[in-house]
Amino acid sequence: MKYYSYDEFRKDTKQLLESVKPLQVDMVLGIARGGLTLAHALSEGLELRNVQTLRTELYDEQIKRKQITIYSTCSFKNIKKVLVVDDIADSGDTLKAVMEELILQNPSVEFVSATLFYKKTSVYEPTFWVQEADEWIEFFWEKDFSF
Amino acid sequence: MKYYSYDEFRKDTKQLLESVKPLQVDMVLGIARGGLTLAHALSEGLELRNVQTLRTELYDEQIKRKQITIYSTCSFKNIKKVLVVDDIADSGDTLKAVMEELILQNPSVEFVSATLFYKKTSVYEPTFWVQEADEWIEFFWEKDFSF
Numbered sequence: 001m002k003y004y005s006y007d008e009f010r011k012d013t014k015q016l017l018e019s020v021k022p023l024q025v026d027m028v029l030g031i032a033r034g035g036l037t038l039a040h041a042l043s044e045g046l047e048l049r050n051v052q053t054l055r056t057e058l059y060d061e062q063i064k065r066k067q068i069t070i071y072s073t074c075s076f077k078n079i080k081k082v083l084v085v086d087d088i089a090d091s092g093d094t095l096k097a098v099m100e101e102l103i104l105q106n107p108s109v110e111f112v113s114a115t116l117f118y119k120k121t122s123v124y125e126p127t128f129w130v131q132e133a134d135e136w137i138e139f140f141w142e143k144d145f146s147f
Numbered sequence: 148m149k150y151y152s153y154d155e156f157r158k159d160t161k162q163l164l165e166s167v168k169p170l171q172v173d174m175v176l177g178i179a180r181g182g183l184t185l186a187h188a189l190s191e192g193l194e195l196r197n198v199q200t201l202r203t204e205l206y207d208e209q210i211k212r213k214q215i216t217i218y219s220t221c222s223f224k225n226i227k228k229v230l231v232v233d234d235i236a237d238s239g240d241t242l243k244a245v246m247e248e249l250i251l252q253n254p255s256v257e258f259v260s261a262t263l264f265y266k267k268t269s270v271y272e273p274t275f276w277v278q279e280a281d282e283w284i285e286f287f288w289e290k291d292f293s294f
Contacts, residue, residue, distance in 0.1 A: 006153040010291050017292060032198045036177070036187035043180055045292035051179050053200045073220030144157050145164060145192035 001136045012116050012130040017045040019128045025083040034087035037141050056094050068097040076109050084113045092122030148283045159263050159277040164192040166275045172230040181234035203241050215244040223256050231260045239269030
């Protein structure tokens with residue numbers, strides 16, 4: 001298990017910003033909970049006031065395939081390009097389902113994705129990612145506020 | 148101007164958690180952008196998966212009164228008590244408008260509010276706040292990711 005500190009986050013997020021900035025996205029869409037702090041940092045770095053969020057729930061039933069429910073009430077009015085943000089593409093199931101649904105529901109909007117970590121075994125590779133994860137990552141927002 | 152670091156944020160957020168935990172809220176609602184990192188940290192500390200966000204825009208017209216537009220598409224299904232989160236109650240205009248609107252639109256839901264900073268001149272005092280602000284606060288998420 002690797003503890004991922006705020007200092008590392010700061011460095012990696014600045015690297016992500018360098019990659020993402022030239023795209024000139026209109027909006028940042030964070031996947032809760034994991035993507036919220038990154039979505040905030042990126043929206044500040046990109047000077048974008050339009051930052052929205054969505055939630056997902058994953059039901060892993062024994063017989064059926066994994067079912068992911070997406071709770072999204074985002075507004076893409078006047079939006080051309082969206083940066084979808086999560087902390088990690090681990091199994092990749094969530095990010096894959098979210099991206100497919102967003103693209104399906106909003107054919108006139110372009111969606112790109114960014115994470116801090118990417119696992120080679122993920123079923124989805126984000127457009128941008130910073131570090132490859134080969135062990136369990138304990139993010140500072142998970143660790144630093146627990147009692 | 149005071150730079151507000153991650154280390155201070157960590158300490159203050161843990162203090163806020165001590166106050167908020169006994170309330171047993173069902174949901175955290177972060178006001179974008181300023182409240183996003185705090186909403187994330189509090190939802191992790193409270194072990195709440197239900198974290199949603201809303202956006203506001205403030206039009207400060209010369210003749211008319213200040214107009215605040217709230218972009219909210221939150222779902223309060225099965226929710227009894229919500230913690231509304233922002234970084235600072237400065238003028239307090241945003242938080243006041245948001246709280247009034249939420250209470251008006253959702254009479255069966257209880258709303259409490261929490262911020263890191265509170266200014267004595269604010270028109271609204273959050274239910275919970277940690278520090279009194281007497282100068283301009285530059286939050287780490289505003290400073291650390293700018294180019």
